[in-house]
Amino acid sequence: MIAIASLLFVLFLSLIVVRVAAEALILTGISREAARFQARSAWTGTGFTTAESEQVVGHPVRRRIVSALMFLRSAGLVTAASTLMLSFVTVDERGDGLLRVAALVGGLAGLWFLARSPWIGVWMSRVIARALKRYTDLDVRDYAGLLHLAGEYAIMELKVQEASWLAGRNLEDMRLPDEGVLVLGVSHPDGHYAGAPRGDTVIRPGDTLVLYGRSPELSRLGRRRADLAGEAERRMAVGVERQVERNEKTTTGAGR
Template identity: 55%
Template sequence: MIPVLSLLLVVTFSILVTRIAAIALRHTGLARHTARFQARSAFTGAGFTTTESEKVVNHPVRRRIVLTLMLLGNAGIVTAVSSLILAFVRDGGGDGWPLALKIALLVAGLLGLWLVATSRWVDRLLSRLVERALNRFTQLELSDYEGLLHLAGEYRIAEVAVEEGGWLADRPLSHIRPAEEGVLVLGIASPDGAWLGTPQGDTRPQLGDTLVVYGRTEAIRGLAERRAGDERDHAKAVADQGRVAGEERRSRRGPSGLEGSPP
């Protein structure tokens, strides 16, 4: 029975470590689903070969988190496998506990751990505890960008490539007028790796550049797919943004007509 309990403890430890690491990664700016995927991939050693992996390995804090997960994961997986083997094959299972009871306890324990791991209440509690610990023991600047920018809804941060014949190519931002469509240009990355943050209106995106933008998904998609000279599509996007902005302002006012009143 001790190997079964050891296995459950190892699984509990694994869930706790990956959850803490995912929260820490999330507070470095990664989206929630990305942080969880990268934490689990690093801990299990499955490898994180997505394009998002560059955002991890090129960030010093995220890289330290992932390296720690890799070390802990190697020990945890070996221990879990060893405990599983000992639980069912050691001395032919002759430790006084029926095999059926062992299996039942193992399944019940794993089910309970799965319920705890998927609990939103547990996630919120762990998030608060991890934030306090990181604030106290590290110099990590905590910023939940996903929550701050409401990226779980219609809004998101995206990369838009500047392509030949596109609306964005070889014209200053003051002519492109993305803000009129509700899209903010946060920065421009050049093919050689150069970065220009908060570009001004006289900045002219070049072919091969990548614009990092923030706005509604539909508005960003329209901006990325529009061809040069398509003023009609631009006018429609501006009108759509005006309608959306009006709805958002009304929702802030609430039924009393005062901004900030509860809905």
């Protein structure tokens, strides 16, 4: 049972280290999903050539985080594998083996629950934020917090299709802010990126838009087609946004 306990302890440390690294990456401006992916990739030694990986390599703090994670991985995985083998090599009786399996499964379930705990994530975010601000010379910000990316609000990438309501229109004509949607940037198929695009920017099929707004409205916008039904959906979206604005004004007035 000592070997089982050692294995669970090693796995516990691994989960904590990966969680710490992911939270640190999030606080440097990477999305939560990308940060977790990069932290797990670095810890397992799996290489991926993605835009997020390039952002990690080109950022001094992110590079430091991932480098430390890779260094710790080299010893952690070997230790875990060795302990796992030792935990079963010394089994003399069938009952003892079943007991060890049960202990291992129970311990893994407990670690999984611990790793998924939102309370731990909030606690880690606070601790890591203070550490990054203290030990680095960069102005690290929690962009998710600044943009209030919680609840309904989100940032979404939307690739424009041929039949999309967005295709062939400029931003001024679409008046997306009337629907509560802001266009933060436009990535063209040739690799050119236009940040904070102007109203005369024409959206073409194949462009990828970076949008900010409420998740349900962003999803509906992505499915909207260039037909009469699409125009009706546009009018409905404007009506929904006006209702949201009225509700927010009412709530603000009541809170004073």
